[in-house]
Amino acid sequence: MQSFQVRTPRRNAFVEITQQVQACVASSGVEAGVAVVFVPHTTAGVTINENADPDVVHDLLLTLDRLFPQQVPGYRHAEGNSDSHIKASLMGSSCQVIVAGGGLVLGSWQGIYLCEFDGPRTRQVHVQLLPGARE
Amino acid sequence: MQSFQVRTPRRNAFVEITQQVQACVASSGVEAGVAVVFVPHTTAGVTINENADPDVVHDLLLTLDRLFPQQVPGYRHAEGNSDSHIKASLMGSSCQVIVAGGGLVLGSWQGIYLCEFDGPRTRQVHVQLLPGARE
Amino acid sequence: MQSFQVRTPRRNAFVEITQQVQACVASSGVEAGVAVVFVPHTTAGVTINENADPDVVHDLLLTLDRLFPQQVPGYRHAEGNSDSHIKASLMGSSCQVIVAGGGLVLGSWQGIYLCEFDGPRTRQVHVQLLPGARE
Numbered sequence: 017m018q019s020f021q022v023r024t025p026r027r028n029a030f031v032e033i034t035q036q037v038q039a040c041v042a043s044s045g046v047e048a049g050v051a052v053v054f055v056p057h058t059t060a061g062v063t064i065n066e067n068a069d070p071d072v073v074h075d076l077l078l079t080l081d082r083l084f085p086q087q088v089p090g091y092r093h094a095e096g097n098s099d100s101h102i103k104a105s106l107m108g109s110s111c112q113v114i115v116a117g118g119g120l121v122l123g124s125w126q127g128i129y130l131c132e133f134d135g136p137r138t139r140q141v142h143v144q145l146l147p148g149a150r151e
Numbered sequence: 152m153q154s155f156q157v158r159t160p161r162r163n164a165f166v167e168i169t170q171q172v173q174a175c176v177a178s179s180g181v182e183a184g185v186a187v188v189f190v191p192h193t194t195a196g197v198t199i200n201e202n203a204d205p206d207v208v209h210d211l212l213l214t215l216d217r218l219f220p221q222q223v224p225g226y227r228h229a230e231g232n233s234d235s236h237i238k239a240s241l242m243g244s245s246c247q248v249i250v251a252g253g254g255l256v257l258g259s260w261q262g263i264y265l266c267e268f269d270g271p272r273t274r275q276v277h278v279q280l281l282p283g284a285r286e
Numbered sequence: 287m288q289s290f291q292v293r294t295p296r297r298n299a300f301v302e303i304t305q306q307v308q309a310c311v312a313s314s315g316v317e318a319g320v321a322v323v324f325v326p327h328t329t330a331g332v333t334i335n336e337n338a339d340p341d342v343v344h345d346l347l348l349t350l351d352r353l354f355p356q357q358v359p360g361y362r363h364a365e366g367n368s369d370s371h372i373k374a375s376l377m378g379s380s381c382q383v384i385v386a387g388g389g390l391v392l393g394s395w396q397g398i399y400l401c402e403f404d405g406p407r408t409r410q411v412h413v414q415l416l417p418g419a420r421e
């Protein structure tokens with residue numbers, strides 16, 4: 017397992033981590049298999065989405081804020097970040113990317129994002145490489 | 152593959168299964184890799200979220216019920232559990248946790264939950280261990 | 287890694303791909319482990335849900351359209367498909383299914399779906415088999 021840290025800038029932000037994950041793949045020496053990316057947090061997640069037009073990330077965050085406001089009648093959790101927890105579960109605490117030829121197999125527009133929902137903070141990201149079946 | 156059963160108490164409930172998954176890891180003898188947790192159901196899911204304050208789970212369920220009520224004009228599925236199906240896809244039918252030193256690598260506040268959305272029922276959980284690449 | 291193509295019929299559609307994924311498992315020769323299914327797109331996803339009653343898929347699509355309309359005040363992304371991107375992240379760009387006895391371990395009602403949110407298009411699906419730990 018390899019790990020790295022990410023500093024997030026605001027309460028809600030998507031920070032691209034594709035390069036850091038690719039570096040983990042390279043240093044592992046795995047040529048074919050899967051890279052598992054995991055965040056050990058309950059108010060942050062991981063997702064894969066477009067990294068070409070930053071307006072996509074803007075609209076993703078806008079949508080999540082529209083549907084999951086911070087204050088909702090009935091919320092009991094005293095820290096006031098119940099919206100952060102639901103967003104984290106919706107994005108998920110991990111993603112996986114296939115590795116071939118020693119590199120991540122991502123589509124032309126795909127990037128891997130750490131999803132911050134209760135920042136700014138310093139977050140941890142763990143990466144585990146799994147070797148594929150021999151073909 | 153290992154399997155265990157979980158009895159769920161209500162229509163909507165998060166039941167923590169971290170200990171059972173850890174037991175699967177221990178009995179597998181895998182020291183480093185990934186544990187894949189999978190539920191073979193279409194109205195239940197799996198997620199990772201906070202297991203310290205039970206109010207977090209309360210608020211997660213409240214949010215899902217607010218956005219996905221059981222009765223919605225236009226629903227065709229005759230069993231009356233279309234909300235259960237969408238919640239299951241949003242949480243996902245599986246999660247993965249990195250294994251290191253023979254144990255699950257979870258954050259301080261993270262627990263693994265079976266998400267019941269059409270209970271009470273007895274649910275199955277499957278766990279498969281994947282060995283990691285040698286470092 | 288194996289790949290296949292899927293032609294989607296409409297802007298929003300779930301197309302079942304269970305048979306194609308099973309064929310990848312069979313041709314890999316892997317008896318026990320996990321099949322990772324990945325779509326290299328940012329306006330399509332993958333999910334596992336009921337494949338018995340087509341009304342379930344109808345109701346899933348209806349729910350996603352109700353919560354994520356195509357036009358929302360404040361959206362900046364010029365392509366007019368911000369709803370497609372958020373739906374893709376909610377379903378996820380990958381899923382994983384345990385393999386045992388050379389076959390997918392799915393529940394009685396589970397099927398694997400490519401989720402199209404900006405079709406009709408021809409989409410790619412990648413499948414990577416991961417061998418399980420020896421028991």
